[in-house]
Amino acid sequence: xxxxxxxSPTRADPPPLPGDGDVTYLRxxxxxxxxxxxxxxxxxxxxxxxxIYARVGNRPDAEDLTSxxxxxxxxxxxxxxxxxxxxxxxxxxxxxxxxSHWRRSLGLAVTSIDPESDADYLAEPSGPEPPSxxxxxxxxxxxxxPDRYRRILELRFLEACSIKEAAHSMEVSVSNAxxxxxxxxxxxxxxxLELELGP
Amino acid sequence: MSRRRxxxxxxxxxxxxxxxxxxxxxxxxxxxxxxxxxxAARPGDAVPDEQFVSDLYETLAATENxxxxxxxxxxxxxxxxxxxxxxxxxxxxxxxxxAVTEALTSAAVPAAVQAPHGSAVRTGxxxxxxxxxxxQIVVYRGNPSWVFMNVDGSSYTGPIMCQLxxxxxxxxxxxxxxxxxxxGQFSRTIQVDIGHLRGAKLVDASGAIVxxxxxx
Numbered sequence: 001x002x003x004x005x006x007x008s009p010t011r012a013d014p015p016p017l018p019g020d021g022d023v024t025y026l027r028x029x030x031x032x033x034x035x036x037x038x039x040x041x042x043x044x045x046x047x048x049x050x051x052i053y054a055r056v057g058n059r060p061d062a063e064d065l066t067s068x069x070x071x072x073x074x075x076x077x078x079x080x081x082x083x084x085x086x087x088x089x090x091x092x093x094x095x096x097x098x099x100s101h102w103r104r105s106l107g108l109a110v111t112s113i114d115p116e117s118d119a120d121y122l123a124e125p126s127g128p129e130p131p132s133x134x135x136x137x138x139x140x141x142x143x144x145x146p147d148r149y150r151r152i153l154e155l156r157f158l159e160a161c162s163i164k165e166a167a168h169s170m171e172v173s174v175s176n177a178x179x180x181x182x183x184x185x186x187x188x189x190x191x192x193l194e195l196e197l198g199p
Numbered sequence: 200m201s202r203r204r205x206x207x208x209x210x211x212x213x214x215x216x217x218x219x220x221x222x223x224x225x226x227x228x229x230x231x232x233x234x235x236x237x238x239a240a241r242p243g244d245a246v247p248d249e250q251f252v253s254d255l256y257e258t259l260a261a262t263e264n265x266x267x268x269x270x271x272x273x274x275x276x277x278x279x280x281x282x283x284x285x286x287x288x289x290x291x292x293x294x295x296x297x298a299v300t301e302a303l304t305s306a307a308v309p310a311a312v313q314a315p316h317g318s319a320v321r322t323g324x325x326x327x328x329x330x331x332x333x334x335q336i337v338v339y340r341g342n343p344s345w346v347f348m349n350v351d352g353s354s355y356t357g358p359i360m361c362q363l364x365x366x367x368x369x370x371x372x373x374x375x376x377x378x379x380x381x382x383g384q385f386s387r388t389i390q391v392d393i394g395h396l397r398g399a400k401l402v403d404a405s406g407a408i409v410x411x412x413x414x415x
Contacts, residue, residue, distance in 0.1 A: 057235035
């Protein structure tokens with residue numbers, strides 16, 4: 001599950017200073033290790049948030065769970081671990097935190113984090129473009145739907161329209177828009193399942 | 200009722216609000232997952248808010264700095280003190296991270312405990328005497344090994360102690376932590392073979408067993 005422990009580069013003790021007794025030295029930091037917890041946070045907070053957001057689909061829960069992961073993980077974390085080991089630990093913590101979230105909120109797991117298959121979320125360089133494959137997956141699902149089903153889901157989920165705005169745009173009543181959205185999601189779920197099971 | 204709550208949950212997702220809680224049916228999982236997939240594809244929302252990132256940093260800095268050493272500073276010591284510190288470190292059977300770190304730091308060896316690695320993971324579910332689920336516990340075999348637990352499902356606020364039960368019948372106290380409104384998390388390095396663990400107990404301040412778990 002976790003990467004094998006790596007051999008640390010040679011550490012060289014700094015030379016003693018003149019007249020030292022018990023002299024305090026700064027630790028030599030491996031190039032592959034984080035120098036301090038702030039570096040762990042800065043390097044991973046965006047990546048971890050993106051992964052969790054992709055699993056819960058809303059900002060308030062994604063922020064709460066990201067906070068919970070760091071609060072839980074940073075305390076016992078020690079800095080001589082390699083970056084890969086730190087990220088593995090963050091992913092493992094996120095896996096448990098997400099599972100607990102679903103158990104509390106819905107009583108069953110809707111999505112999950114796999115530390116192995118989701119490792120790319122933390123391994124990819126942070127940047128303005130998220131490494132999530134959600135747009136690609138959503139595009140494939142929507143492309144397989146009838147026009148009206150595709151349109152209601154585009155309006156609601158991608159274009160941030162309220163149900164009233166979506167109903168107005170599609171020239172139907174609000175109650176009809178709700179029914180349309182429900183049926184469209186049911187069909188989209190079947191499509192997504194077929195895509196996962198497909199070749 | 201369930202369909203109404205499912206619809207409310209999906210509307211909250213689409214509107215960017217925090218969805219409410221409800222007991223979902225297994226047949227709803229695929230619809231919920233698809234709604235999340237579609238919502239996660241909305242441009243721009245996958246980037247964390249700068250204020251959130253800044254606020255969380257401040258929170259962590261205020262609450263975690265006492266437990267995290269930003270730059271470890273091993274002290275060069277005489278050989279006798281090094282040996283003494285090494286003995287102290289090796290004498291810890293089940294110890295907190297802080298204790299282990301202190302011992303190792305004083306020994307002028309890499310002041311670090313590795314993040315967990317290895318394949319062995321054992322899990323258990325905390326349950327009350329009447330069968331209510333109160334959380335999860337996970338132990339990882341590594342160097343050192345780790346225990347992580349997440350507790351919720353009660354209204355209890357106050358200190359709680361976690362005890363690990365070893366197969367030979369002994370019980371080892373791992374540490375204390377606080378439950379707020381029944382919720383709390385705890386993680387700690389442990390120096391015990393997780394293969395020898397049988398279960399875990401949560402004990403309140405009065406010594407009463409709140410919940411227990413058996414490792415799978």
